[in-house]
Amino acid sequence: MGKILRVDLSSGKIHTDPLDDELMHKYIGGRGINSKLLFDETNPETDPFGEENRVIIGTSPLTGTIVPTSSRFTITSKSPLTGIHGDANSGGSFAPEIKYAGYDFIIIQGISEKKVYLLIEDDRVVIKNADSIWGKTTHETDRLIKDDNKDQDIKVLSIGLAGENRVKIAGIVTGFNIAARCGLGAVMGAKKLKAIAVKGTQTIKISDSEKCFKLIDKIFEDYKKSESWKWYPKLGWTTGLAGMASSGCSPIKNYLISGGQDAEKRKCFLNVESSPKYHFKDIGCQACPLACNKWIHMPKIGKIKAPVPGTGHMSIWEVYDYDFHVEVIDLCEKYGMDIYSIQNTISAAMEWYESGIISKKDADNLEITFGNKNAVIKLIHKIAKREGFGDVLAEGSIGAGKILGANPNTTPTGGYGKGMDQGPIDSTSMSALTLACSVSTRGAGHLRCVPPMSWGVQPEIPEKWLKVFKNADAEDIIDKPWISHPVIAEIVTYFENICTSSDIAEICKNTTEFYYFYGFEEREIKDDLKWHAEWIEAVTGMKIDRGYLENIVKKILTIEKSYNVREGKLKNDDMPVNRFMEKRIGGPLDGKSLNKKEFQLLFDTYYRLHGWDPQTSIPMKKTLEELDLKFIIEDFKKRGISLV
Amino acid sequence: MFYPRIIHANTDACTGCKMCEMVCSLIHSNTGINPKHSRIKISENIDKGVFIPLICHFCEDASCIEVCPKSALSKDKKTNAILVDEENCTSCGLCCKECKYDAIFLHPEKNIVCVCDLCNGRPKCVEYCLQNALVFEQSKRQGSKNTRNSD
Numbered sequence: 001m002g003k004i005l006r007v008d009l010s011s012g013k014i015h016t017d018p019l020d021d022e023l024m025h026k027y028i029g030g031r032g033i034n035s036k037l038l039f040d041e042t043n044p045e046t047d048p049f050g051e052e053n054r055v056i057i058g059t060s061p062l063t064g065t066i067v068p069t070s071s072r073f074t075i076t077s078k079s080p081l082t083g084i085h086g087d088a089n090s091g092g093s094f095a096p097e098i099k100y101a102g103y104d105f106i107i108i109q110g111i112s113e114k115k116v117y118l119l120i121e122d123d124r125v126v127i128k129n130a131d132s133i134w135g136k137t138t139h140e141t142d143r144l145i146k147d148d149n150k151d152q153d154i155k156v157l158s159i160g161l162a163g164e165n166r167v168k169i170a171g172i173v174t175g176f177n178i179a180a181r182c183g184l185g186a187v188m189g190a191k192k193l194k195a196i197a198v199k200g201t202q203t204i205k206i207s208d209s210e211k212c213f214k215l216i217d218k219i220f221e222d223y224k225k226s227e228s229w230k231w232y233p234k235l236g237w238t239t240g241l242a243g244m245a246s247s248g249c250s251p252i253k254n255y256l257i258s259g260g261q262d263a264e265k266r267k268c269f270l271n272v273e274s275s276p277k278y279h280f281k282d283i284g285c286q287a288c289p290l291a292c293n294k295w296i297h298m299p300k301i302g303k304i305k306a307p308v309p310g311t312g313h314m315s316i317w318e319v320y321d322y323d324f325h326v327e328v329i330d331l332c333e334k335y336g337m338d339i340y341s342i343q344n345t346i347s348a349a350m351e352w353y354e355s356g357i358i359s360k361k362d363a364d365n366l367e368i369t370f371g372n373k374n375a376v377i378k379l380i381h382k383i384a385k386r387e388g389f390g391d392v393l394a395e396g397s398i399g400a401g402k403i404l405g406a407n408p409n410t411t412p413t414g415g416y417g418k419g420m421d422q423g424p425i426d427s428t429s430m431s432a433l434t435l436a437c438s439v440s441t442r443g444a445g446h447l448r449c450v451p452p453m454s455w456g457v458q459p460e461i462p463e464k465w466l467k468v469f470k471n472a473d474a475e476d477i478i479d480k481p482w483i484s485h486p487v488i489a490e491i492v493t494y495f496e497n498i499c500t501s502s503d504i505a506e507i508c509k510n511t512t513e514f515y516y517f518y519g520f521e522e523r524e525i526k527d528d529l530k531w532h533a534e535w536i537e538a539v540t541g542m543k544i545d546r547g548y549l550e551n552i553v554k555k556i557l558t559i560e561k562s563y564n565v566r567e568g569k570l571k572n573d574d575m576p577v578n579r580f581m582e583k584r585i586g587g588p589l590d591g592k593s594l595n596k597k598e599f600q601l602l603f604d605t606y607y608r609l610h611g612w613d614p615q616t617s618i619p620m621k622k623t624l625e626e627l628d629l630k631f632i633i634e635d636f637k638k639r640g641i642s643l644v
Numbered sequence: 645m646f647y648p649r650i651i652h653a654n655t656d657a658c659t660g661c662k663m664c665e666m667v668c669s670l671i672h673s674n675t676g677i678n679p680k681h682s683r684i685k686i687s688e689n690i691d692k693g694v695f696i697p698l699i700c701h702f703c704e705d706a707s708c709i710e711v712c713p714k715s716a717l718s719k720d721k722k723t724n725a726i727l728v729d730e731e732n733c734t735s736c737g738l739c740c741k742e743c744k745y746d747a748i749f750l751h752p753e754k755n756i757v758c759v760c761d762l763c764n765g766r767p768k769c770v771e772y773c774l775q776n777a778l779v780f781e782q783s784k785r786q787g788s789k790n791t792r793n794s795d
Contacts, residue, residue: 065677066666066772093662100678153680201752203669203676220774281693282775284659287666289774291659295693303693 002061002104005125007118009191010051010110014125019104026628028536028544028552029060031087031503033105034076035559038085039632041107044567044639048080049166049190050111057098057106057157057196060506061540064096064204064286066212068219069508070535071096071286079182080190081168081341081396082419082443085563086182089447089503091285094174097155100200108193117145117158117195122202130194134164137334138173145197158195159185160336162384166190167394169341169383173333176283176293176305180338182420182442183396207541215534219511222526223289233282233290235273241312242266244455248588249433251316251426253370254347255412255579259426260587265320269312272322280306290510298323304330311339313424316347318370328376335384340423340445345397346379347424348411349389357406364388397421409579414438417573418564422446428580429482429592430454435602436492438574441560449496452514454481464524465491482589484598489605498528500553505532529553555627557610558619562632565641571617574603613644620644649702649781657777658695660686664769664778671768672758681752683760684769684778697778699769700726700747700760708739708748708759717757725762733757 002019019033027033034056046052055077062070073095079086098106101120108118115130132148133141141158155174162170163185170185171178188194206212223229231239244250248260273280278298284291294306307329314325332339346368352358353368360367364382366389368375382390392400397411398419413421414434420443427433433446433454440448453461461469461478469475472487495514502509509515512528529546537544564573583593604614611623621643624633636643665679665686673681685698702724709717709726716732717739719725726748733756739748740757748759760767770780 066663066670100680201678201680203673203678203681205676206670209670216772220772223774281656282659283693284661286662288659288661289663291661291775303691 003102004105004107005103005120007106007108007125007127008110009108009112009116009127009193012127014127016103024061025542026552027556028504028549029104030058030063030072030506031074031076031089031500032060032552032556034058034074034087035085035556035563037105037107038076038078039559039563041109042078046078048078048083048086048187051109053078053109053187053190055106055108055184055187055191055193057108058506059095059098059104060504060536061104061542062535063506064099065206065539066216066287067507067535067539068216069285069288069290069511070506071288072506072508073098073179074503074506075172075179075184077182077184077187079184079420079443080166080186081183081399084418084567084569085442085560086184087442088171088179088181088184089506090172090174090177090179091288091508092155092175092177093286094155094157094177094198095506096286097198097200099204100202101198102200102202106196108191108196111190112192115192115194117197118193119145119149119154120196120198120200122200130192133194135161137161138336139334141195142173142175145195149197151199154197154199156195156197158336159188159193160334160384162186162335162337162394163189164194165384165386165394167337167383167386168399169338169345169394169396171336171338173336176295176333177285178333178336178338180340181445181447183338185336206539208538211538212535215531215538219531220289233292234280235271236292238269238271238273240455241269244313245315246588247455248428248584249426249430249455250313251347251412251424253318254316254351254410255426255428256351258428258584258587258589259315260589262315262320266315268320269322278306285508288508288510290508292510296326298326301327301330305333311343313343316343316424317350317376319373319376321373324373328380331377331380335380337380337384341396341421342380342383343424344411344413344421345383345393345400346376348397348401348406349379349393351410352401352404352406355410357404357410358389362389408577412577412579413444414576414580415440415444415574416577417575418443418569420444427454427576428582429584429589429594431482431484431594431599431602432488432492433481434576434580434594434599435488435606436495438576439492439603439606441557441564447499447509449492449499450514451491451495453478453491462524468494480592482592482594484595484602486602486605489602489609492606493609496557497550497553500556501529501532501549504549504552504556505536507532507535551627554610555629558612558623558627558629559632561610561612561617562619562624562629562636565618566635566639571603571607571615574617615644618643649783656694657775658686658697659775659777660688660695661775662686663772663774664697667768667772668760671763672761673753675753678752683747683758685746695777698746701745702726702760702762707742707744711738711742713738720761723762723765726759727761728757728759730754730756 076087117130142156157174166186168183171180278296281295282291401411414437422437422444436450477483665682669681716729
């Protein structure tokens with residue numbers, strides 16, 4: 001039987017609960033169980049910075065095993081940035097260590113009187129004084145905890161200055177990875193919890209190791225056959241970025257200029273991976289053969305992590321400078337901040353400054369103009385320290401915009417009403433991209449379900465997806481991303497299933513159809529939910545097939561949606577800002593725009609597919625019954641939330 | 645006579661994913677996976693950002709065998725790997741101190757030492773390294789005495 005480690009920082013009480021079979025059978029693990037626990041243990045009365053908020057760290061039954069990429073974990077809390085369901089996912093080698101220490105979940109509540117960190121060494125769990133590491137960067141904290149405990153095998157998860165200062169876009173760092181989104185670093189900071197350090201000497205049992213090895217052999221065979229295996233781990237950044245830029249979804253100048261028009265300026269990013277200047281070295285999360293992370297060597301800074309593909313959009317600031325890019329990412333990781341939100345927040349500040357919404361005086365005498373690299377660096381420091389204008393920006397792009405009374409269009413995102421930006425993704429006149437980012441249950445973003453063809457990186461669509469379009473009589477819209485045919489909601493839902501399943505199994509999306517679409521030749525028969533189910537069965541012995549897993553996916557999404565409904569977020573809050581509805585000027589989608597009426601209908605189709613009321617987006621009673629979520633019916637009844 | 649080696653073919657190729665460590669621990673353990681129970685250890689040079697596998701060198705005149713007071717260590721005649729006689733080993737740790745490569749160590753669960761046994765001639769760590777950072781070689785080269793006290 002698994003174990004949940006519970007820590008109350010207010011009382012100092014530490015105990016373990018068994019992870020009961022029912023919880024596992026109903027929600028499996030990872031984000032699945034996390035979301036159920038958050039719904040049960042927090043509510044609309046919970047202050048995200050208060051004692052009752054939880055930091056729930058969830059692993060899955062696969063974590064720490066030889067299943068490829070089984071090193072991820074999800075942190076879940078009520079988000080201080082959005083006030084709704086918040087979670088962030090990360091890789092590295094922290095999560096396996098939790099399992100080796102004998103735990104599946106760690107749940108922290110309360111607020112510590114003193115600054116502390118949690119040290120977990122198998123059964124020995126201690127709340128330790130963190131005075132000497134408070135104020136240190138995440139990287140320094142990692143090193144100091146290892147040195148102080150004279151043990152280099154300890155794995156550390158920590159916040160930097162940003163989390164300590166309750167910056168609402170603060171993330172949580174482990175090694176070279178970050179659980180960045182939803183401002184969860186600020187929750188730890190509010191609890192005065194600087195870090196969690198784990199070391200485990202126990203072992204994880206495998207139910208059927210022969211089957212496990214067979215599955216791994218198969219997927220390794222698939223990787224080796226795949227064309228993309230040859231270049232994606234090496235050139236993922238450059239190629240992914242180039243693809244996104246040319247399709248028009250890499251934003252320029254806070255979305256004021258239509259994406260896809262800066263190819264010339266982007267030439268400085270070409271082939272950085274093969275440049276002798278940086279000495280790229282592949283590094284991987286535990287159990288991962290793809291090794292998509294890289295160490296590089298930068299003059300003056302030394303060894304540093306290379307930016308991952310998703311962060312390559314400083315075109316939003318009109319900056320095209322790889323070295324500067326690396327410096328910014330490094331700063332954000334040391335402070336523990338979400339680079340996606342940093343990009344959107346600072347680009348919004350640039351628009352506010354240039355359009356006169358804020359004056360030079362408001363901006364602490366900084367000239368926050370597009371292209372001003374110095375201003376960017378200064379602002380990052382200020383945001384982490386909540387100094388001057390940084391204190392406003394620390395509320396995130398949407399929060400800061402509201403404080404200044406700025407037009408929502410200056411902080412473009414899908415799902416604006418939920419309070420988190422979707423990161424630097426220009427989804428203007430792209431129905432799938434805008435829908436997917438908008439409906440994300442943790443606030444806007446792409447990691448819940450963006451269909452890969454949205455990124456525009458591939459020249460052709462696999463037969464499997466073509467069939468979906470053909471069956472819907474929508475073949476002619478495949479190369480027209482601005483069209484809002486109902487099939488788009490189906491496609492978004494399909495990839496949402498894959499992403500949610502990946503989060504439940506705590507497997508990296510890089511190996512699923514969601515990302516591995518560049519050229520994964522087996523994708524015609526690739527069925528990620530089937531894979532995940534097979535691995536879960538091989539490792540745990542639990543009888544599970546893809547249908548079972550798909551049902552759990554639906555449950556989890558409905559639980560998260562219900563959490564947000566309970567916080568008062570309904571259909572309107574899923575809507576994108578108008579800037580994404582405008583016509584594109586220039587670039588690959590020049591002259592195109594979304595048809596507002598048809599696009600709105602997409603949401604209705606999406607909600608219907610999920611069994612949610614298209615009028616409000618509230619899950620329907622029948623859906624809650626069918627998904628065995630009666631506890632939500634009861635909870636809503638108590639709160640006077642009517643169900644259709 | 646062939647002398648085996650598992651070598652680190654390419655310093656750059658190892659990404660630190662620990663697949664080798666986990667596979668090794670699963671194959672050899674009665675209880676399950678933990679990289680700390682592995683007979684191959686990936687050591688990280690943090691400053692340089694490089695990963696180096698530490699593993700038995702299957703020395704021809706192995707000092708660990710020489711120094712064992714109970715004669716509990718011997719060479720497998722087929723694979724040339726070091727064999728541990730579990731009945732006679734008292735886990736005194738002398739062989740661990742003697743080994744220049746930190747390749748032999750106290751078993752985390754049982755009262756014996758453990759070391760790479762080459763998985764009966766088909767090392768799993770090599771098989772599951774997708775980066776091809778590990779290579780299993782069998783050369784005609786004869787090994788040499790390798791202890792902390794020599795050189």
